[in-house]
Amino acid sequence: MDEEKERREKRRPADDFAWQEYDREEFERMFPALARELEEGEGLEIDAYRVSPEEGEELAEPRSFAGYNPTIIDFLRRCETDDEALEIINWMESRGEITPEIAKELRITLAKKGVRAFGPKKEWGWYEKHGR
Numbered sequence: 001m002d003e004e005k006e007r008r009e010k011r012r013p014a015d016d017f018a019w020q021e022y023d024r025e026e027f028e029r030m031f032p033a034l035a036r037e038l039e040e041g042e043g044l045e046i047d048a049y050r051v052s053p054e055e056g057e058e059l060a061e062p063r064s065f066a067g068y069n070p071t072i073i074d075f076l077r078r079c080e081t082d083d084e085a086l087e088i089i090n091w092m093e094s095r096g097e098i099t100p101e102i103a104k105e106l107r108i109t110l111a112k113k114g115v116r117a118f119g120p121k122k123e124w125g126w127y128e129k130h131g132r
Contacts, residue, residue, distance in 0.1 A: 072098050072106065076118040085115040 028035040072092055079085040086107065093103035109117050 072102070073118050074122065076106070076115060077120070077122040079115050080121070082110055082115050085110050085118075 022030070072089070075088050075092070076085050079088060089098070089103050089106045089110070092098045093100060098106070
């Protein structure tokens with residue numbers, strides 16, 4: 001009894017998602033540009049990288065956020081927990097702010113990597129601190 005209760009407590013809502021696998025032809029039909037990029041294999045040269053997201057935030061050039069419309073990622077970066085992030089994804093999808101396909105990809109990322117996969121947490125005053 002205790003073992004089953006413990007198992008249920010360890011599960012996250014994202015554990016119940018259905019994972020999608022594609023065969024090659026289906027993938028090429030659904031994502032032609034991505035399939036072409038993968039086939040060409042030219043890639044993108046990476047000449048620098050950041051060790052931590054915080055370091056990248058500090059090095060980023062300040063910008064003006066006047067008229068800026070936050071994205072789903074901006075909202076997810078405000079979340080404390082995976083459950084909060086899942087609630088935001090579901091809400092944005094139900095309002096039509098994001099497509100079901102984008103919502104699915106975000107849920108998969110959330111399930112596999114957690115809420116911090118979307119970037120470091122944005123605390124109160126983030127835009128004032130990072131803006132011009």
